[in-house]
Amino acid sequence: MTDLTPPAGALAGIQVLDLSRVLAGPWCTQILADLGADVVKVERPGAGDDTRHWGPPFLQDADGNDTTQASYFTACNRNKRSVTIDMATEDGQQLIRQMALQADVLVENFKVGGLARYGLDHATLCALNPRLVYCSVTGFGQDGPYAERAGYDLMIQAMTGMMSITGRADGEPGGGPLRVGVALTDLFTGVYASSAILAALHARHRTGEGQHIDMALLDVGMAILANQAAGFLATGVAPGRQGNSHPSLAPYQDFATQDGSMLLAIGNDGQFARFCAAAGHPEWAQDARFASNTLRVKHRAALIPAMEAVTRTRTTAEWIALLEDKAVPCGPINTIAQAFDDAQVRARGLRVALPRDAGDGVAQITGVASPLRLSAHPPVLRHAPPALGQHTDEVLQVLGVDAAQRAELRARGVV
Incomplete structure (x- = not known):
């Protein structure tokens, strides 16, 4: 029993x-x-x-x-x-x-x-x-x-x-x-x-x-200021506000899509290269300005607009489907109602x-x-x-x- x-x-x-x-x-x-x-x-x-x-x-x-x-x-x-x-x-x-x-x-x-x-x-x-x-x-x-x-x-x-x-x-x-x-x-x-x-x-x-x-x-x-406090204590420079982007990673933020917005959380060079290939721009990963995370952070003013011109060509769902099997972190920006209806949240x-x-x-x-x-x-x-x-x-x-x-x-x- x-x-x-x-x-x-x-x-x-x-x-x-x-x-x-x-x-x-x-x-x-x-x-x-x-x-x-x-x-x-x-x-x-x-x-x-x-x-x-x-x-x-x-x-x-x-x-x-x-x-x-x-x-x-x-x-x-x-x-x-x-x-x-x-x-x-x-x-x-x-x-x-x-x-x-x-x-x-x-x-x-x-x-x-x-x-x-x-x-x-x-x-x-x-x-x-x-x-x-x-x-x-x-x-x-x-x-x-x-x-x-x-x-x-x-x-x-x-x-x-x-x-x-x-x-x-x-x-x-x-x-x-x-x-x-x-x-x-x-x-x-x-x-x-x-x-x-x-x-x-x-x-x-x-x-x-x-x-x-x-x-x-x-x-x-x-x-809980965590890395932001560590950065200040290491440099003496107080960080500021920068919306949804990350002070130490790029691209790591929201991007406009054809029907709204999505979130890309690219944390290493391999993920960036796989994104570039999937997006039809493999040359970005070889660009001297974007070849490493440190370089991408330095040149984010050039990188982000170029990426957003491409992300606007597909819907959020299409981007998620495209990147899901390529180990590129990508997801929707949900409302709380949408979050509770998410398949993983329900599971x-x-x-x-x-x-x-x-x-x-x-x-x-x-x-x-x-x-x-x-x-x-x-x-x-x-x-x-x-x-x-x-x-x-x-x-x-x-x-x-x-x-x-x-x-x-x-x-x-x-x-």
Whole structure:
């Protein structure tokens, strides 16, 4: 008989207390949840995470009507249980401390020192539970002249120089600094934070003790400048905006076609030679101006217009078909709708629908599958993003809070 029980996640048995809101912290804890950790998200009674209200767009009920629940929240809160507790009350603080005693990991993104007044800061909770891995996510870190400031992704993109290298160059139509289309710094901070937490849990196996993790959006924003930062540090010359072209590769950008645009990502001389042959211009690969990548970058002002005159003669689909078997990276520039309809996206099962039975009219929530593919312990999507306070009773019951006590706490607005 075949065992249809899904394998336990790689982090099965790990308890995570999630005191974070908005995106960076919840993105981190969703990664841990997808890998099997039991993540309990603490939210404000009656309001919840700010992103529950960041709409439109909103979730729809079974009849296709908008609810009052924003879809933003669902992007980073699946596989979690939602508990509503007012941490401004002494009883609420005590409940959270009880949860921290049972937790392996705590993630929070309050301002520096913000949880100390509630007795929920690192020093207090780790004195009670020395094995606790406590991860703080802030805009600027736990020290330095900006530590007390609130930090937001857009601000960090501006401050780190990310916007100075995103968009078309000054003087071109539409030129000027632009933010990336998603909150990139928040998302990367969540990914870095999950890696740091896993490292701290591994270290705990040796030492028996947890530790404090100080994650700052500013630090991450500087780190993900990657090759652009490396180029500046090597030369002292700050890179600028150049649209969709690459500072170190050519041709590596969008090209106009007969019916729109396509993307060519040619990263070496062999790919360039194969493109030239397929395009009917093998002489370009022998041209002294274009014979190597460094030369093509130097002479891109001559190369790109010549190539675009040729790319305009075929449709995007024709170019993709022509180059597909020649190992020349070429693809469409899709809308998000087109991306979800792509054959490879469908084959990989990247669109997933999770049922939800919370009595709020939302029968299921559709999201994007985890990109983590572990052969022995694949992510298991156990729960749809929760309704506000959906799991309060079951979590408090485990803490020993009986039905009468829960009713009393509700009456006083503690939960």
